[in-house]
Amino acid sequence: MGALNMLGMSKRVHARILQASTSEVYGDPAVHPQPEEYWGNVNPIGLRSCYDEGKRIAETLMMDYHHQNNVDIRIIRIFNTYGPRMAVGDGRVVSNFVVQALQGKPLTVYGDGSQTRSFLFVSDLIDGMVRLMNYEGDDAHEPVNVGSPHETTMLNLVQTLGKVIGRDLEIIHKPLPPDDPVRRCAVTDRARQRLGWKPTVSLEEGLSKTVAFFRQILDTRQRINSLRCPRPFRKWRRFRLIPRWRSPMGWKGRGSAHASRNEKNSRPRIAAVQHFQLSPSSVQPKAAAPVASRIRPFRCVFAGYVFLNATETCRY
Numbered sequence: 001m002g003a004l005n006m007l008g009m010s011k012r013v014h015a016r017i018l019q020a021s022t023s024e025v026y027g028d029p030a031v032h033p034q035p036e037e038y039w040g041n042v043n044p045i046g047l048r049s050c051y052d053e054g055k056r057i058a059e060t061l062m063m064d065y066h067h068q069n070n071v072d073i074r075i076i077r078i079f080n081t082y083g084p085r086m087a088v089g090d091g092r093v094v095s096n097f098v099v100q101a102l103q104g105k106p107l108t109v110y111g112d113g114s115q116t117r118s119f120l121f122v123s124d125l126i127d128g129m130v131r132l133m134n135y136e137g138d139d140a141h142e143p144v145n146v147g148s149p150h151e152t153t154m155l156n157l158v159q160t161l162g163k164v165i166g167r168d169l170e171i172i173h174k175p176l177p178p179d180d181p182v183r184r185c186a187v188t189d190r191a192r193q194r195l196g197w198k199p200t201v202s203l204e205e206g207l208s209k210t211v212a213f214f215r216q217i218l219d220t221r222q223r224i225n226s227l228r229c230p231r232p233f234r235k236w237r238r239f240r241l242i243p244r245w246r247s248p249m250g251w252k253g254r255g256s257a258h259a260s261r262n263e264k265n266s267r268p269r270i271a272a273v274q275h276f277q278l279s280p281s282s283v284q285p286k287a288a289a290p291v292a293s294r295i296r297p298f299r300c301v302f303a304g305y306v307f308l309n310a311t312e313t314c315r316y
Contacts, residue, residue: 003019003057003058003061003062004061007061007062007065007071010065010071010072010073011065011069011071014072015072016072016073016074016133017062017071017072017073017074018073018074018075018076018129018132018133019058019059019062019073019074019075019076020076020078020129021055021058021059021075021076021077021078021143022051022055022077022078022079023077023078023079023080023118023145023147023184023186024048024051024052024055024181025040025042025052025055025056025059025077026038026040026041026042026181026184027040027041027042027043027052027179027181028041028042028043028179028180028181028182029041029181029183029184032183032185033149033151033185033186033187034145034184034185034186034187035145035187035189035190036077036142036143036144036145036187036190040052040056042056043179046178046179047177047178047179048177048178048179048180049179059075059143062075062141063075063141066141072140072141073141074132074133074135074140074141074144075141075142075143075144076128076129076132076143076144076146077143077144077145077146077147077186078120078125078146078147079117079118079119079120079145079146079147079148079184079186080092080093080094080117080118080119080120080147080184081119081120081121081122081125082094082095082119082120082121082122082206082207082210083121083122083123083206083209083210083213084122084209084210084212084213085122085213086210086213086214088214088217088218093117093154093157094119094157094207094210095210095214096108097157097158097161098161098207098210098211098214099214099218101161101162101165101169101211102165102211102214102215102218103218106169106170106171106172107158107161107169107170107171107172108172108174109154109155109158109171109172109173109174110154110173110174110175110176110177110180111154111173111175111176111180112173113153113154113155113158113171113173114153114154114155114182115153115154115176115180115181115182115183115184116151116152116153116154116182116183116184116185117151117152117154117157117184118147118148118149118150118151118152118184118185118186119148119152119157119203119206120146120147120148120199121199121201121205121206121209123201124146124199124200124201125146127197128144128146128191128195128197129146131191131195131196131197132144132146132191132195135194135195137194139194142190144190144191144194144195145186145187145188145190145191146186146188146191146197147185147186147188147199148185148186148199148203149185149186149187149188149199150185150203151183151184151185152203155171157203158171160203160204160207161207161211163204164204164207164208164211165211
């Protein structure tokens with residue numbers, strides 16, 4: 001639906017549109033390496049088919065709008081891209097391997113590790129996109145592969161990553177997921193001839209930049225976790241923000257705060273602060289005033305800080 005809506009807008013405003021497709025349109029290829037003319041080998045009812053077929057139908061819509069409405073389209077088929085700014089838990093093989101390696105965990109390899117991928121650094125991908133959007137040839141509407149012409153096995157990827165990090169990495173093997181492609185490598189002749197494009201960042205150089213980014217992210221998370229507030233029994237005193245409540249009778253805050261419509265002042269804008277007196281033998285707070293069953297929670301005013309004492313604060 002997103003592709004259809006964008007194509008409709010491109011038709012109305014006469015804009016050039018780029019479809020960021022994927023090498024998954026080739027499925028588990030029977031032709032290797034994969035040129036743009038290859039139609040693919042996709043299981044339409046498999047576990048991965050929703051993604052594969054979704055990209056294939058998006059390409060079909062692009063070509064239909066081009067033939068019927070003369071929409072200026074571009075289709076780029078992106079192979080396995082990696083680099084900084086990837087999400088820590090996005091599930092792709094490079095981010096999974098890097099995070100597991102930096103955390104000192106064994107690397108999870110599915111199957112025997114002989115399956116191959118065509119890894120492309122993100123800066124090379126952006127360069128290919130820009131070149132394709134600026135291309136003005138009569139064949140500009142045809143799909144273009146953007147990927148590395150060098151295929152890399154999962155075991156080779158582990159070895160290269162270990163070289164970048166500087167230590168040997170432990171591996172654990174798990175069963176290969178169903179319909180997972182065994183081989184993947186791009187034929188980039190069309191991109192080289194028409195766009196003058198070729199990848200310039202090697203796998204080792206790209207992994208070095210990716211590892212540096214993930215190391216910074218994980219170190220920042222570790223520092224944040226170390227600054228978390230200690231548990232209540234580690235301090236004699238603790239303050240807690242209490243939510244305010246709305247009832248048909250007015251505004252109330254549990255504990256010591258209470259305001260009603262009969263009061264002169266306007267409704268309270270700050271929640272009540274309840275003071276706990278804790279000790280190692282008694283860590284339970286003072287009993288709060290009972291709340292009527294008709295009262296329902298409405299809003300909790302929370303500034304993001306818990307005050308440990310007069311001079312020490314800790315942010316969540």
